[in-house]
Amino acid sequence: MNIENIRKQFPILKRQINDNSLVYFDNGATTQKPDYVIDAITNFYSNYNANIHRSVYTLGNEAENIYIDSKRAVKNFINARFDEEIIYGSGTTELLNLVANMLEQELTVDDEIILSSLEHHANFIPWQQLAKRKKLKLKILEVNKDGFISLNELENSITDKTKIVSLTYASNILGILNDVEKIGQIIRKKNKDLYYVIDAAQAAPHIKIDVQKIDCDFLAFSAHKMCGPTGIGVLYGKKKLLERINPVKYGGGMISIVNDKDSSWAELPNKFEAGTPLLAQAAGLKAAIEYINNIGLENIEIYTKELTRYLLSKLKEIEGLTIYGCHDVSKRVSLVAFNLENVHPHDLASFLDARGICIRAGHQCTQPLLNRLEVFSVARVSLYFYNTKDEIDIFIQTLKETKEFFNNELF
Numbered sequence: 001m002n003i004e005n006i007r008k009q010f011p012i013l014k015r016q017i018n019d020n021s022l023v024y025f026d027n028g029a030t031t032q033k034p035d036y037v038i039d040a041i042t043n044f045y046s047n048y049n050a051n052i053h054r055s056v057y058t059l060g061n062e063a064e065n066i067y068i069d070s071k072r073a074v075k076n077f078i079n080a081r082f083d084e085e086i087i088y089g090s091g092t093t094e095l096l097n098l099v100a101n102m103l104e105q106e107l108t109v110d111d112e113i114i115l116s117s118l119e120h121h122a123n124f125i126p127w128q129q130l131a132k133r134k135k136l137k138l139k140i141l142e143v144n145k146d147g148f149i150s151l152n153e154l155e156n157s158i159t160d161k162t163k164i165v166s167l168t169y170a171s172n173i174l175g176i177l178n179d180v181e182k183i184g185q186i187i188r189k190k191n192k193d194l195y196y197v198i199d200a201a202q203a204a205p206h207i208k209i210d211v212q213k214i215d216c217d218f219l220a221f222s223a224h225k226m227c228g229p230t231g232i233g234v235l236y237g238k239k240k241l242l243e244r245i246n247p248v249k250y251g252g253g254m255i256s257i258v259n260d261k262d263s264s265w266a267e268l269p270n271k272f273e274a275g276t277p278l279l280a281q282a283a284g285l286k287a288a289i290e291y292i293n294n295i296g297l298e299n300i301e302i303y304t305k306e307l308t309r310y311l312l313s314k315l316k317e318i319e320g321l322t323i324y325g326c327h328d329v330s331k332r333v334s335l336v337a338f339n340l341e342n343v344h345p346h347d348l349a350s351f352l353d354a355r356g357i358c359i360r361a362g363h364q365c366t367q368p369l370l371n372r373l374e375v376f377s378v379a380r381v382s383l384y385f386y387n388t389k390d391e392i393d394i395f396i397q398t399l400k401e402t403k404e405f406f407n408n409e410l411f
């Protein structure tokens with residue numbers, strides 16, 4: 001991997017922010033886009049733009065082929081068995097809400113849903129509200145000090161009443177990776193009929209996902225966190241389930257026959273994609289997958305783990321700095337959440353911004369976890385393959401200056 005060359009392919013990395021070179025460390029929120037992806041979107045609008053589904057002219061058919069190719073690229077990216085198992089929506093949040101709404105028809109009073117305290121609000125609130133609506137029991141698995149759920153506790157929590165287990169693949173605060181394959185085996189052993197749902201928003205940019213090995217029923221992620229455009233995400237669903245479940249969004253493109261009294265549904269996956277599909281976004285997502293495949297997810301993983309190892313070692317040298325989650329980089333993705341004594345994360349982020357460094361600060365959409373950590377807010381650095389050790393050095397130096405500034409202010 002030639003990082004210098006790679007960096008040249010991301011136009012935004014040439015930017016100056018507040019008279020400093022941009023140091024972009026907020027990749028967990030969204031990643032930057034290479035020319036390859038930007039060009040694919042421009043190319044779609046410049047040369048192929050037309051609506052699809054039942055188009056009877058060449059341009060529409062060409063646009064449809066791009067959409068179909070995009071789905072095929074996603075199918076291969078996550079090793080799904082069938083093209084029809086790939087559904088597009090606006091992102092992980094929308095798609096996890098979609099799964100919750102789809103599964104509502106399968107649930108009755110007293111059924112149980114299992115989540116963990118690690119979940120992003122996108123994989124927490126849809127289930128919490130579903131549980132309230134349908135009078136279901138919500139069980140929340142606690143995590144240990146490193147951030148891992150106990151697989152024994154998970155096994156013991158699953159009963160005949162458990163209908164859904166929905167867990168994150170990688171935590172957006174602690175960075176830890178759940179052993180989703182092992183969890184899949186436990187789930188199938190205990191209760192074959194329950195739905196296993198995975199929020200892969202923070203995993204898809206970093207590690208090879210294999211939905212057949214995991215044996216999950218649904219899995220969602222967002223293109224914008226892996227060099228793709230905003231406004232498109234992927235929902236994988238097992239074909240035999242998608243065939244059985246009724247759609248929950250209605251309109252054009254998702255029907256077979258409509259009369260005054262009733263409607264019947266289109267074949268998969270159109271049944272779950274009401275309205276004009278995400279066409280230009282699909283072209284961008286396809287390009288993002290090609291771009292990432294070209295670099296190689298294994299290379300991305302090796303490089304970003306090395307960066308994370310370096311970042312952790314430098315952070316550990318700073319007195320009064322608390323790092324959340326396990327320090328073993330083999331068990332985590334490349335993001336690190338922390339707090340610096342006497343400095344509010346928002347103050348820290350503003351100070352860093354003045355030097356052109358972007359990090360995230362706040363509750364990071366994980367209030368249930370932060371309640372357990374007994375903090376209101378954390379700072380988070382999240383790295384991707386175009387970041388460098390030099391950037392980490394700049395960040396660490398500025399962090400030290402911030403600490404000094406606030407300590408002098410206070411005492």
Ligand SMILES: Cc1ncc(COP(=O)(O)O)c(C=O)c1O
Binds near residue numbers: 123
């Ligand atoms: C673990 C996790 N799940 C879900 C989401 C929501 O993703 P999106 O905002 O793309 O819908 C995020 C976003 O940060 C996330 O980190």
